Amino acid sequence: MRAGIIGAGWIGRRHAETLARRDDVAVAAVCDVDAGRAAQAAAASGAQVFTSWREMLADAALDAVWICTPPRAHVGPAVAALDRGLPVYLEKPIARAAGDAAQIAAAAARSRAVCAIGYQWRAIGFLDGLRSRLAGQAVGCLTGQSIGGTESRPWFLSQAEGGGNLLERGSHHIDLARSLAGEVTAVQAAGSEVRLAPRQAGQEAGDIADAVTIVLHFEGGGLGTIVVAWTSPELPGRYWLEVTTADAAFRLDLDPDFRLSGVAGGSEVAAVSPGSPFDGSVDRFVTAVRAGDPDLVFCPPADAVRTLAVAAAAEAALRSGRTVPVP
Ligand SMILES: NC(=O)c1ccc[n+]([C@@H]2O[C@H](COP(=O)([O-])OP(=O)(O)OC[C@H]3O[C@@H](n4cnc5c(N)ncnc54)[C@H](O)[C@@H]3O)[C@@H](O)[C@H]2O)c1
Numbered sequence: 001m002r003a004g005i006i007g008a009g010w011i012g013r014r015h016a017e018t019l020a021r022r023d024d025v026a027v028a029a030v031c032d033v034d035a036g037r038a039a040q041a042a043a044a045s046g047a048q049v050f051t052s053w054r055e056m057l058a059d060a061a062l063d064a065v066w067i068c069t070p071p072r073a074h075v076g077p078a079v080a081a082l083d084r085g086l087p088v089y090l091e092k093p094i095a096r097a098a099g100d101a102a103q104i105a106a107a108a109a110r111s112r113a114v115c116a117i118g119y120q121w122r123a124i125g126f127l128d129g130l131r132s133r134l135a136g137q138a139v140g141c142l143t144g145q146s147i148g149g150t151e152s153r154p155w156f157l158s159q160a161e162g163g164g165n166l167l168e169r170g171s172h173h174i175d176l177a178r179s180l181a182g183e184v185t186a187v188q189a190a191g192s193e194v195r196l197a198p199r200q201a202g203q204e205a206g207d208i209a210d211a212v213t214i215v216l217h218f219e220g221g222g223l224g225t226i227v228v229a230w231t232s233p234e235l236p237g238r239y240w241l242e243v244t245t246a247d248a249a250f251r252l253d254l255d256p257d258f259r260l261s262g263v264a265g266g267s268e269v270a271a272v273s274p275g276s277p278f279d280g281s282v283d284r285f286v287t288a289v290r291a292g293d294p295d296l297v298f299c300p301p302a303d304a305v306r307t308l309a310v311a312a313a314a315e316a317a318l319r320s321g322r323t324v325p326v327p
Pocket of ligand 1 (some may be wrong): 006007008009010011012031032033034037051053068069070071073091092093118119120153168
């Protein structure tokens, strides 16, 4: 499979490394508006270098593309690739704005090309088993933390560009919460005014809240609370989610190890997810492309549209201080 990568930043490089370990996919082209970054990511595989994704899609004879640009720059290459019938692994969030996300979902539906959105936690090995255990039970209480370091990219520091911690980091938890506790009907949110994370030298401080708490109201009547904080890289990361029903309580430890523990129906439950969900999500995409089956991917575009709607409602709640319904 000849793969192209659009956007050779942090996650684009990680995808290039992941694909380099596979013998069934070759990175044949890398595109970035920054030619140096593209060349650096292309060096290991000897891929062709582009600074325009339009030229790359026209000239590189690809079988699939990985889109790893900042959220505002997802819609252009994603719709163009899907309209060519090219399978797309599109990094999360599906887009910055609902309109862009709808265009991407419509292009995927139109083309029937395989399209996966990079919410890789959906590839955690024990999730299917956990969902089976939760079937028929209302989740009454869900709590989660996403606290740790990340790079201070300029678009991430701008609420308008990247959606801040809510969209960039918190949407992983929102997506996982939706997949376990069901749809979210309304959201509340509040942000901290304390600066927690150091900005890269020469960068603006930005206008995002370094810590945000959101309250999710689930369709089934339950409540979720998720705390997202961007901290100094020297502090330990803490990523977990807990789910409680009338007769079960589960804890999911997330990143770098993925473990399930808890009690259900009076018995202890424990599981470890083998391998990395990031690699698992990519592997499932490759399998779906080979099978020509868009339904095989872990997170299809239509589902990621719902996750974006919850994150956008949380952003509106952060601005207004009110409870915001999810459309
Ligand atoms: N799945 C995950 O865990 C995860 C982790 C980090 C980032 N991400 C997502 O990946 C995407 C990129 O994040 P990042 O951290 O790699 O950002 P980044 O800023 O490090 O890299 C983005 C790259 O895209 C390039 N770019 C911008 N516009 C372009 C265009 N029109 N054409 C070609 N290249 C262009 C930039 O020059 C930059 O090199 C975001 O959507 C982010 O949310 C996902």
